[in-house]
Amino acid sequence: MRFFDASCRLGRPAAFGEGMPWQTDEILEIMARCHIDGALAYHIVAREGETQDGNELLLREIAQIPQLQPQWCALPATYDEFLHADALRDAMKENGVRTLRIAPKSFAHSARPYAMKELMGFAAECRVPVFFDYGEAPCDELYEICHDYPDVSFVITNTAYALNRWLGPVLDACGNLYLGTGNYVPHRGLETFCKYYAADRLVFNTNLPTGSATAAVSLVCFADISKEEKELIAHGNIERLLGEVRL
Amino acid sequence: MNWEQYIFEGKPFEGIYIFDVHGHVGAHKPFQLGGYDADSVAKTCRRMNVDGVVVSSLPALASDWKWGNEEVAASVDAYPGLIWGYASPNPFYEDCDITPYLDLPGFVGVKIHGDMQGSTPVNDPRYFPTYEVANERGLPVLFHAWLSAEVRAAADVARRYPNTKIILGHSGMTARDTALEVARTCDNIFIDTAISSTYDNAIEVLVDKVGADRVVYGSDICFFDCIHTMGKIALARISDTDKEKIFGLNARGLFSL
Numbered sequence: 397m398r399f400f401d402a403s404c405r406l407g408r409p410a411a412f413g414e415g416m417p418w419q420t421d422e423i424l425e426i427m428a429r430c431h432i433d434g435a436l437a438y439h440i441v442a443r444e445g446e447t448q449d450g451n452e453l454l455l456r457e458i459a460q461i462p463q464l465q466p467q468w469c470a471l472p473a474t475y476d477e478f479l480h481a482d483a484l485r486d487a488m489k490e491n492g493v494r495t496l497r498i499a500p501k502s503f504a505h506s507a508r509p510y511a512m513k514e515l516m517g518f519a520a521e522c523r524v525p526v527f528f529d530y531g532e533a534p535c536d537e538l539y540e541i542c543h544d545y546p547d548v549s550f551v552i553t554n555t556a557y558a559l560n561r562w563l564g565p566v567l568d569a570c571g572n573l574y575l576g577t578g579n580y581v582p583h584r585g586l587e588t589f590c591k592y593y594a595a596d597r598l599v600f601n602t603n604l605p606t607g608s609a610t611a612a613v614s615l616v617c618f619a620d621i622s623k624e625e626k627e628l629i630a631h632g633n634i635e636r637l638l639g640e641v642r643l
Numbered sequence: 644m645n646w647e648q649y650i651f652e653g654k655p656f657e658g659i660y661i662f663d664v665h666g667h668v669g670a671h672k673p674f675q676l677g678g679y680d681a682d683s684v685a686k687t688c689r690r691m692n693v694d695g696v697v698v699s700s701l702p703a704l705a706s707d708w709k710w711g712n713e714e715v716a717a718s719v720d721a722y723p724g725l726i727w728g729y730a731s732p733n734p735f736y737e738d739c740d741i742t743p744y745l746d747l748p749g750f751v752g753v754k755i756h757g758d759m760q761g762s763t764p765v766n767d768p769r770y771f772p773t774y775e776v777a778n779e780r781g782l783p784v785l786f787h788a789w790l791s792a793e794v795r796a797a798a799d800v801a802r803r804y805p806n807t808k809i810i811l812g813h814s815g816m817t818a819r820d821t822a823l824e825v826a827r828t829c830d831n832i833f834i835d836t837a838i839s840s841t842y843d844n845a846i847e848v849l850v851d852k853v854g855a856d857r858v859v860y861g862s863d864i865c866f867f868d869c870i871h872t873m874g875k876i877a878l879a880r881i882s883d884t885d886k887e888k889i890f891g892l893n894a895r896g897l898f899s900l
Contacts (some may be wrong), residue, residue, distance in 0.1 A: 397651050413819065415844035426843050429878060553831045556840065557867065558673040579840055584677025584687065585867040596750055615872020617653045620690060626653070 399432040400631040403553045404604035418605040430609045434463045442469035470496040481518035489643040497527040509544040521546040523640045529554035535562045542570035549604035555580045578603035586619040589614035595625035646877040655692040660891035662695045664859025668702040668853040679865045681718035695900035699729040699754035708733035719749035729754035751898045756787040766799040791818035798825035823852040835861030844880040861899035878887045
């Protein structure tokens with residue numbers, strides 16, 4: 397079984413517990429130990445505020461690391477704080493960036509379609525998957541944006557356990573919503589999800605360095621689902637989504 | 644096969660004694676679970692070659708103590724030798740006596756979750772009669788220990804009852820360092836691995852700070868899938884001997900199995 401991590405984080409955190417493997421070489425070591433061939437990575441500086449500088453830092457950090465592919469953090473370009481659609485397309489194409497990460501709550505903007513029009517219009521046109529952590533948008537906003545942009549694949553990461561009743565109706569209504577498996581730890585969670593929504597809407601991720609890759613791979617490997625379903629979750633689904641990107 | 648081979652081939656560990664000190668049965672309101680009854684817990688345990696699991700009842704902790712303890716008794720009765728029971732008191736009821744449950748075969752300890760019971764500190768004197776019984780019978784007491792104040796209250800109980808084995812559930816979670824600190828000063832404190840949201844290397848830190856003899860496998864099934872904690876232990880950079888101690892050998896001694 398090989399894995400591709402759809403979302404991990406690089407960069408120096410403001411605080412961390414003893415032993416947390418935040419340095420890039422530590423993350424690469426854990427990836428190797430966990431049979432994770434590659435990963436999409438974003439940078440903490442981009443995620444915590446200095447979006448464009450952080451995205452540049454990311455490119456420099458992973459320039460010599462073929463296992464890591466860039467995931468850029470993004471926000472609406474309302475005040476020209478971020479690249480407008482045409483410039484964003486050019487920059488992503490030039491730098492091999494195929495996914496975006498948004499954080500509406502952290503960046504203090506609405507996730508509703510009216511507030512995300514330019515960015516989501518671009519993502520829809522170019523079939524760029526958009527990632528965000530659970531809790532970054534209320535479920536009602538999540539529903540609206542998934543509903544209004546059916547050509548955008550949204551991947552929700554950093555999940556936990558008390559979310560199924562929130563997410564279920566959105567998953568029912570919007571086939572373009574995917575669930576990252578990192579820290580998705582309800583009892584028989586993957587089995588239950590596959591029963592109700594199918595394995596092709598689950599995307600393996602670790603949430604490294606705050607999440608556990610050893611736990612994440614074990615959850616998939618030991619899940620009471622078929623080998624084919626495991627392969628889809630471990631790498632197949634994210635490879636399909638990345639293959640659909642048209643920049 | 645080695646640990647890694649078992650995991651990446653998706654096969655349960657063989658020849659390893661696995662005993663889960665932190666399990667539950669019963670529903671809890673925010674969680675939509677993949678089954679929360681004894682059948683579901685037993686099915687997963689058998690599939691993963693878990694030799695035993697000690698469960699408390701979520702309703703016993705969060706609502707009706709008597710109804711919940713009866714739920715544990717029924718679970719133990721349905722799966723003898725696989726599902727073992729924690730009896731759980733409620734400090735708000737003067738008539739709450741859990742000794743009849745502890746008299747039943749298969750009940751091997753006490754679970755206290757003060758946070759679910761009006762945020763009552765576990766060193767509240769109303770819990771003391773239960774600790775007296777546990778102390779007298781040599782039964783381990785598992786505490787929900789998530790915050791620093793909860794860890795320190797549990798340590799106070801450990802010092803008051805030095806012959807009672809105390810298990811700090813969740814390793815203190817957000818108060819891990821406090822949990823490790825009190826474990827170093829109280830020989831009767833053990834740390835469980837039911838750490839739902841933690842990073843890699845956490846198991847290594849526990850072993851480094853308190854020694855593998857004081858760390859026990861706890862999963863929080865059926866709140867959580869028992870597998871993610873298994874993976875953290877099995878793929879941790881600690882010795883095979885330490886992994887076997889954590890997975891079950893320590894618990895075997897702790898619960899006199």
